[in-house]
Amino acid sequence: MSAPTGEKYVVALDQGTTSSRAVLIDRNGQMVDCVQRPFQQIFPQPGWVEHNPQEILFSQIGSLTELLQRHNLSAGNIDSIGIDNQRETTIVWDPTTGAPIYNAIVWQCRRTADLVGQVCSAPDVRDMVRAKTGLLPDPYFSASKIAWILDHVPGSRERAAAGELLFGTVDTWLVWVLTGGLVHATDVTNASRTMLYNIHEGCWDKDLLALFDIPLAMMPEVRRSSGSFGETSYPGVPAGIPITGVAGDQQAALFGQCCFEPGEAKNTYGTGCFMLLHTGHEARQSTHNLVTTIAASAPQVEGTEYALEGSVFVAGALIQWLRDQLGIIQTAGETEYLAQSVPDTGGVYIVPAFTGLGAPWWKPDARGLICGITRGTTRAHLARAALEALAYQIRDLADAMAADAGSPLGTLNVDGGASANAFLMQFQADLLSCEIRRPQNTETTSLGAAYLAGLATGFWSGTNELRSLRSSDDVFRRQMEPQRVDELLAGWHDAVRRTIR
Numbered sequence: 001m002s003a004p005t006g007e008k009y010v011v012a013l014d015q016g017t018t019s020s021r022a023v024l025i026d027r028n029g030q031m032v033d034c035v036q037r038p039f040q041q042i043f044p045q046p047g048w049v050e051h052n053p054q055e056i057l058f059s060q061i062g063s064l065t066e067l068l069q070r071h072n073l074s075a076g077n078i079d080s081i082g083i084d085n086q087r088e089t090t091i092v093w094d095p096t097t098g099a100p101i102y103n104a105i106v107w108q109c110r111r112t113a114d115l116v117g118q119v120c121s122a123p124d125v126r127d128m129v130r131a132k133t134g135l136l137p138d139p140y141f142s143a144s145k146i147a148w149i150l151d152h153v154p155g156s157r158e159r160a161a162a163g164e165l166l167f168g169t170v171d172t173w174l175v176w177v178l179t180g181g182l183v184h185a186t187d188v189t190n191a192s193r194t195m196l197y198n199i200h201e202g203c204w205d206k207d208l209l210a211l212f213d214i215p216l217a218m219m220p221e222v223r224r225s226s227g228s229f230g231e232t233s234y235p236g237v238p239a240g241i242p243i244t245g246v247a248g249d250q251q252a253a254l255f256g257q258c259c260f261e262p263g264e265a266k267n268t269y270g271t272g273c274f275m276l277l278h279t280g281h282e283a284r285q286s287t288h289n290l291v292t293t294i295a296a297s298a299p300q301v302e303g304t305e306y307a308l309e310g311s312v313f314v315a316g317a318l319i320q321w322l323r324d325q326l327g328i329i330q331t332a333g334e335t336e337y338l339a340q341s342v343p344d345t346g347g348v349y350i351v352p353a354f355t356g357l358g359a360p361w362w363k364p365d366a367r368g369l370i371c372g373i374t375r376g377t378t379r380a381h382l383a384r385a386a387l388e389a390l391a392y393q394i395r396d397l398a399d400a401m402a403a404d405a406g407s408p409l410g411t412l413n414v415d416g417g418a419s420a421n422a423f424l425m426q427f428q429a430d431l432l433s434c435e436i437r438r439p440q441n442t443e444t445t446s447l448g449a450a451y452l453a454g455l456a457t458g459f460w461s462g463t464n465e466l467r468s469l470r471s472s473d474d475v476f477r478r479q480m481e482p483q484r485v486d487e488l489l490a491g492w493h494d495a496v497r498r499t500i501r
């Protein structure tokens with residue numbers, strides 16, 4: 001297939017945890033094609049997760065060049081490149097050779113749990129981290145992963161201090177390589193996930209760098225998400241394509257869902273759930289175990305915009321568990337008609353606290369339960385209770401967000417694999433007092449990266465145009481009586497309490 005002559009596109013490089021994708025997006029915001037390349041997951045010890053940075057790079061560049069060749073596209077056809085990436089994953093490399101000094105330490109890796117525990121043991125240190133970064137101290141974020149590499153690769157701390165080593169999250173690594181080593185930069189959304197960036201002052205924080213003994217000299221320059229990150233200059237890739245959008249995956253999805261205003265939120269129903277609520281120029285500090293993070297902004301917006309973020313550990317994974325461990329369904333999609341085949345769960349609740357309860361409960365020792373079973377309970381009741389459990393967890397998160405933000409959710413925009421389930425979406429709308437919108441194009445992460453890139457070059461004129469590109473959404477509104485919602489919620493919270501030991 002070759003492109004119509006003169007036609008222009010934006011390419012999103014969607015660098016995920018298990019694969020790298022290149023996505024071709026046209027002027028109407030439609031996905032024209034996508035090339036995906038998986039790469040190896042490395043588990044050196046229980047709880048440790050690594051990626052080979054060169055493999056990330058080759059999978060990403062391979063997908064880009066295949067996409068361009070498939071459509072016979074040259075640099076002239078590509079307006080710009082936008083990058084969205086797995087967040088927090090940490091790479092340190094030598095800029096003279098271009099070689100990483102250690103594998104990428106992936107966001108899921110828990111190897112630095114003890115280090116974070118030691119460094120942040122004092123309550124005033126935890127409070128300082130919280131106040132400056134908006135995050136709860138955790139090995140998930142990049143700071144302790146950088147410290148680990150500097151502690152374990154001999155001589156690296158001195159070399160980093162002398163400017164001989166560079167740090168980057170995956171966006172920074174890709175930008176540096178794609179620009180032929182010219183640009184060492186990250187964007188504000190990725191910076192806000194390192195636990196080293198002061199989200200209020202907009203700079204790498206000297207106290208936090210000192211806390212983890214990380215030299216400032218190795219840190220990338222921090223730029224806005226929509227703006228110049230240089231041009232392609234890499235063998236095999238057409239030269240001179242501007243890279244003008246960069247954002248971490250969840251913030252890219254928030255942007256791709258056109259959540260540009262305070263009160264607009266998105267939830268991704270995947271293996272787990274990631275929910276973000278735009279809070280405008282105000283960085284709200286949570287009192288419900290949510291984190292405050294920087295949102296990606298359009299170039300026209302002055303200053304920094306923020307979001308509250310919360311996650312649910314087990315969402316689609318519960319549906320997988322019904323399929324793979326209990327064997328009561330054959331496909332995830334089957335749960336929809338099974339749930340609709342019964343009027344309710346017959347009083348059954350499932351609390352999927354397989355690995356503890358996340359926000360707002362934050363009980364790592366909690367374990368899951370199924371309660372309310374009678375002789376009449378069938379797999380349809382269990383399937384329904386499982387889907388309802390996803391929606392209850394999001395209701396709890398939404399309540400926490402609304403309380404922290406000081407205003408209720410305006411709309412909830414949804415995406416992710418399980419958002420295809422119409423029963424789940426209707427039940428979610430019943431539980432939340434806001435409208436739920438599911439766009440036709442649920443590839444919101446890539447779309448967000450493309451939008452950020454195309455806004456910077458003028459390919460799209462502004463956020464109004466982006467909103468107008470959104471093809472008609474499926475909309476779900478509350479149908480259930482409020483009193484019934486209260487009864488169901490009371491049963492859910494009773495079940496949740498029973499999981500907390």
Ligand code: ADP
Nearest residue numbers: 270271316317319320332333416417418420421
């Ligand atoms: P991830 O990106 O986290 O791998 P996806 O967004 O691809 O996840 O969504 C896959 C998850 O969604 C799986 O856990 C699966 O069980 C669940 N899922 C997919 N389709 C449905 C459906 N129709 N109903 C309920 N759950 C679904």
